[in-house]
Amino acid sequence: MRGRGFRVRHVLLALVAGLSFTAGAAPDARAKARTQARVEALLSAMTLEEKLGQLQQLDGFSEGHPRAEHATMIRQGRLGSTLNVRGAKTTNELQRIAMEQSRLGIPVLFAFDVIHGYRTIFPVPLAETATWDPTIAERAAHVAAIESTAVGLKWTFAPMVDIARDPRWGRIVEGSGEDPYLGSLFARARVKGFQGDDMAAPDRVMACAKHWVGYGAGEGGRDYNTTEISEHALREVYFPPFKAAVEAGVGTFMSAFNDLNGVPATANPFTLRRILKEQWNFDGFVVSDYESVKETIAHGLAADAKDAARYSLLAGLDMEMVSRTYAEHLPALLDEGEVAMTAVDDAVRRILTKKAELGLFERPYTDESREARDLDRPEYHRLAREAAGKSVVLLKNERDVLPLRKSLGSVALIGPLANDKQAPLGSWLGDGRSEPVVTVLEGLRAKLPGANRVRFVKGVEVEGSGLDQIEQAVEAAKASDVAVLVLGERSDMSGEAASRSRIDLPGRQQDLLRAVLATGKPVVLVLMSGRPLALEWEVANTPAVVQAWFGGTQAGHGLADVLMGDLEPHGKLPVTFPRAVGQIPIYYNHKNTGRPPDPNNKYSSKYIDLSSDPLFPFGYGLTYSKFELADLKIENTEIRAGEPVRASVKITNSGIRRATEVVQLYLRDHAASVTRPVKELKAYRRVYLEPGETKLVTFELAYTELGFHDRDMRYVVEPGMFSLIAGLHSATGLESTFRLLKAR
Numbered sequence: 001m002r003g004r005g006f007r008v009r010h011v012l013l014a015l016v017a018g019l020s021f022t023a024g025a026a027p028d029a030r031a032k033a034r035t036q037a038r039v040e041a042l043l044s045a046m047t048l049e050e051k052l053g054q055l056q057q058l059d060g061f062s063e064g065h066p067r068a069e070h071a072t073m074i075r076q077g078r079l080g081s082t083l084n085v086r087g088a089k090t091t092n093e094l095q096r097i098a099m100e101q102s103r104l105g106i107p108v109l110f111a112f113d114v115i116h117g118y119r120t121i122f123p124v125p126l127a128e129t130a131t132w133d134p135t136i137a138e139r140a141a142h143v144a145a146i147e148s149t150a151v152g153l154k155w156t157f158a159p160m161v162d163i164a165r166d167p168r169w170g171r172i173v174e175g176s177g178e179d180p181y182l183g184s185l186f187a188r189a190r191v192k193g194f195q196g197d198d199m200a201a202p203d204r205v206m207a208c209a210k211h212w213v214g215y216g217a218g219e220g221g222r223d224y225n226t227t228e229i230s231e232h233a234l235r236e237v238y239f240p241p242f243k244a245a246v247e248a249g250v251g252t253f254m255s256a257f258n259d260l261n262g263v264p265a266t267a268n269p270f271t272l273r274r275i276l277k278e279q280w281n282f283d284g285f286v287v288s289d290y291e292s293v294k295e296t297i298a299h300g301l302a303a304d305a306k307d308a309a310r311y312s313l314l315a316g317l318d319m320e321m322v323s324r325t326y327a328e329h330l331p332a333l334l335d336e337g338e339v340a341m342t343a344v345d346d347a348v349r350r351i352l353t354k355k356a357e358l359g360l361f362e363r364p365y366t367d368e369s370r371e372a373r374d375l376d377r378p379e380y381h382r383l384a385r386e387a388a389g390k391s392v393v394l395l396k397n398e399r400d401v402l403p404l405r406k407s408l409g410s411v412a413l414i415g416p417l418a419n420d421k422q423a424p425l426g427s428w429l430g431d432g433r434s435e436p437v438v439t440v441l442e443g444l445r446a447k448l449p450g451a452n453r454v455r456f457v458k459g460v461e462v463e464g465s466g467l468d469q470i471e472q473a474v475e476a477a478k479a480s481d482v483a484v485l486v487l488g489e490r491s492d493m494s495g496e497a498a499s500r501s502r503i504d505l506p507g508r509q510q511d512l513l514r515a516v517l518a519t520g521k522p523v524v525l526v527l528m529s530g531r532p533l534a535l536e537w538e539v540a541n542t543p544a545v546v547q548a549w550f551g552g553t554q555a556g557h558g559l560a561d562v563l564m565g566d567l568e569p570h571g572k573l574p575v576t577f578p579r580a581v582g583q584i585p586i587y588y589n590h591k592n593t594g595r596p597p598d599p600n601n602k603y604s605s606k607y608i609d610l611s612s613d614p615l616f617p618f619g620y621g622l623t624y625s626k627f628e629l630a631d632l633k634i635e636n637t638e639i640r641a642g643e644p645v646r647a648s649v650k651i652t653n654s655g656i657r658r659a660t661e662v663v664q665l666y667l668r669d670h671a672a673s674v675t676r677p678v679k680e681l682k683a684y685r686r687v688y689l690e691p692g693e694t695k696l697v698t699f700e701l702a703y704t705e706l707g708f709h710d711r712d713m714r715y716v717v718e719p720g721m722f723s724l725i726a727g728l729h730s731a732t733g734l735e736s737t738f739r740l741l742k743a744r
């Protein structure tokens with residue numbers, strides 16, 4: 001078995017080692033040249049079957065094919081990557097076959113969906129974005145990378161950077177919400193957290209920006225559904241976080257399931273080749289989504305599997321996940337001249353280059369002792385707790401019900417999610433375990449020790465009417481000083497294939513809340529969900545409301561830190577909360593229209609039965625103190641081409657607690673050759689202020705940040721009148737104008 005493969009590999013290595021043209025070049029350039037030489041040497045030695053093997057990824061666990069087949073395929077050079085196979089011993093065994101028994105010794109690339117943690121689970125990405133602190137996302141992604149590499153993985157299908165304006169869509173939970181600017185900051189942070197400066201380092205994995213592109217805009221919020229998005233909206237809204245990922249050096253992209261303007265994203269030459277590979281010079285590779293190459297048939301693009309392979313490869317799709325149309329049909333397509341070998345070589349080259357950059361040729365194996373050392377470490381849990389706490393958004397706090405006083409006698413803790421160990425893990429839980437999950441009950445009990453200080457009653461199930469403990473819940477509330485209700489969704493009610501047509505509290509949860517409210521006790525409503533819920537009645541009738549999302553392994557401690565005031569509320573909504581499903585899509589950076597909503601004008605853009613305002617706007621989140629903004633000043637109210645805009649605003653903590661706020665800066669372009677949003681987030685700063693303290697916050701926007709894509713899709717900055725709006729959320733703020741002068 002060894003003889004021939006060994007000889008071929010030996011010759012290739014000698015070839016690479018003997019290259020002399022790298023001498024004298026800078027270290028980076030030398031490494032690049034070595035990688036190129038290795039890849040070219042391999043390419044020229046590969047058979048067609050081996051090339052197609054590199055383009056194939058198979059599911060190690062759930063595809064239904066026996067694993068024995070994978071080992072055989074790896075030995076034959078016909079399988080370059082797997083998903084879901086993990087565990088250092090297992091990956092090492094397969095890798096040994098690739099390195100020692102295959103003809104060319106090309107390592108296998110092991111991938112897995114590590115979305116918000118591998119074993120230590122962090123808040124779901126939407127929640128993590130609610131921290132408005134990308135450094136948390138970066139640190140969390142690094143922890144996820146350490147844990148992933150300890151089990152033999154070297155590639156994660158994250159970050160998911162789809163902009164989503166529709167909370168019916170279950171996968172809104174996986175991204176950063178509705179805003180291209182905030183989404184770009186988090187995309188960059190997560191790519192850096194996973195890959196570091198050198199993804200070959202033993203504690204780093206390669207990232208994958210997904211789903212390219214438009215997946216979040218599925219009609220009606222239905223998963224996998226068709227999208228129609230203008231090129232302008234693509235460039236202004238949906239592309240930016242992907243572009244940010246490319247700029248951060250992301251190694252791979254994943255194509256989306258949806259068809260986009262009539263062409264499935266997996267076989268879309270405009271997005272894959274023209275934008276991504278040509279305009280953005282992306283040098284990594286694109287993997288399809290699960291069987292999405294084959295699904296181009298169901299979309300009605302490809303007539304059959306052979307057609308699917310042709311369309312996808314020519315469009316620029318490099319690696320096929322799970323379906324096998326490339327392996328089965330590219331040989332004939334090449335023979336018939338329908339596909340050129342250069343197209344196949346380009347895909348193989350991209351994949352081999354990333355494998356080389358990952359250091360897999362030099363260090364293909366994982367140190368099996370790491371699994372015992374590098375998972376679930378206390379410092380990871382500390383970060384998970386910080387992230388969980390900082391992602392909590394205080395939505396309402398009448399009569400200062402919160403924070404709960406430490407001296408308080410007792411709390412009635414009520415609701416189906418209050419002691420649920422599964423929900424906080426969210427929809428992608430990696431290899432997270434439910435036992436170590438800290439529930440709200442455990443978190444509160446840790447803060448309020450003593451018999452009977454926290455009385456727990458589940459009350460009802462999340463869905464259905466299988467449990468009726470409403471009376472017991474009412475009794476517990478009556479016997480306590482305050483009632484905390486933890487209501488919302490189970491974790492499987494958002495995520496993939498979990499779109500909802502109603503985004504209210506399912507089951508009998510509202511009945512439970514009504515009954516407890518009727519006791520007259522102060523009530524805190526804690527919402528656990530993977531999406532904005534439309535809870536107009538609940539919010540109007542409950543004195544305190546907190547959005548806790550799915551907070552991960554340390555959810556209960558993080559939430560209790562905020563409820564008890566040990567951590568000031570930090571969270572701000574990364575997405576608009578609607579009043580009703582009928583308002584969707586609703587997002588802050590909408591256009592003005594010719595007839596903006598006007599309560600005194602019937603013929604303006606509004607509903608006759610509901611306000612056009614959201615329940616909570618993007619950027620919203622209260623603190624336990626009070627903040628005021630004053631004196632927004634623009635330093636240079638006449639800007640010449642190329643000059644930045646400088647502004648400052650004062651913020652004062654006029655309350656009686658030390659607290660933190662986020663000063664948000666929005667831009668409005670009043671008149672342009674293409675209509676512009678009413679405002680767009682351009683920058684923000686977090687401040688911490690003592691009671692009575694005032695700080696001056698300064699901003700500088702580069703000239704290029706004032707631009708947009710014009711009718712010809714060129715990025716331009718047009719002269720005219722602009723406003724800067726400084727606010728504590730997107731709905732209101734101080735406004736001041738400046739003029740951008742015509743270039744002379």
Ligand code: NOJ
Nearest residue numbers: 083113157210289290496
């Ligand atoms: C389908 C999902 O759309 C994608 O996000 C995920 O990475 C793949 N399955 C692999 O599990």
